[in-house]
Amino acid sequence: MPEVIFNGPAGRLEGRFQPAKSRSAPIALILHPHPQFGGTMNNQIVYQLFYMFAKREFAVLRFNFRGVGRSQGEFDHGSGELSDAAAALDWVQTIHPDARACWIAGFSFGAWIGMQLLMRRPEVEGFISIAPPANLNDFSFLAPCPSSGLIAHGDADKVVPVKDVQALVDKLKTQKGIVIDQTTISGANHFFENHVEELIGVCSDYVDRRLAAITDAA
Known part of the structure; x- marks a missing residue:
């Protein structure tokens, strides 16, 4: 898992990259929670998602x-962070130009950024949004949502109430041609304390199902 530094819109960006063995392996980009509330790429959920995708031979x-x-740079309330995420995806695509597809996974603030990015990148074929802050940020840009994905949240989340996430899911499910899977984890708060393993299991099962469906269709 080499440390990498690549150029972003506001200067150098620090990352951790796991290359794939296959030239055509899919890419996965993992986005961390809110920078002003302690969010980093070493967040436990981000870390576990990284290894979950790497185990399935994605370039992550x-x-x-x-x-x-x-x-480098400073917090930019989402606009700059979206540009950072786009630059990160560009960088991985230069390393793996033959990648057949791309996935985006984000937690909280990272879920908001990730869903904005998938609106701009038609190569994104799947997403995982964990505790998307539907009450704190505007998700109206998802009109329509261009790819199928998983939305996971906890029923004890005091930061983002279940009803707000449910309203987002209900809106997305009315769109034709995509499938939104939803999992509500009983007893889990916004940070999934004592429920991280269960959450990663849900995400793993979802990715495995999607990959199996692609294989069956080939």
């Missing part, structure tokens, strides 16, 4: 948004 990158860790 997690990185620190601007102003976090050794990444």
Whole structure:
């Protein structure tokens, strides 16, 4: 898992990258929680998602948004962070130009950034949004949502109430041509304390199902 430094819009960005063995392996980009509330690429959920995708032989990158860790720049309320995520995806695609597909996984603030990015990148074929902050950020840009994905949250989340996430899911499910899987983890708070293993299991099962469906269709 080499440390990497690549150029972003506001300076250098720090990341951790696991290359894939296959030239055509899919890419996974993992986005961390809110930088102003302690979010970094070393967040436990981000870390576990990284290894979950690496185990399935994706080319995987997690990185620190601007102003976090050794990444240059300063917090930009989402706009700059979206540009950082786009630059990160560009960087992985230069390393793996033959990648057949791309996935984006984000936690909390990272889920908001990730869902904005998938609107701009048609090569994204799947997403995982964990505790998307539907009450704190505007998700109206998902009109329509271009790819199928998983939304996971906890029923004891005091930061993002279940009803707000449910309203987002209900809106997305009305769109034709995509499938939104939803999992609500009983007893889990916003940070999934004591429930991280269960959460990663849900995400693993979802990715495995999607990959198996692609294989069956080939």
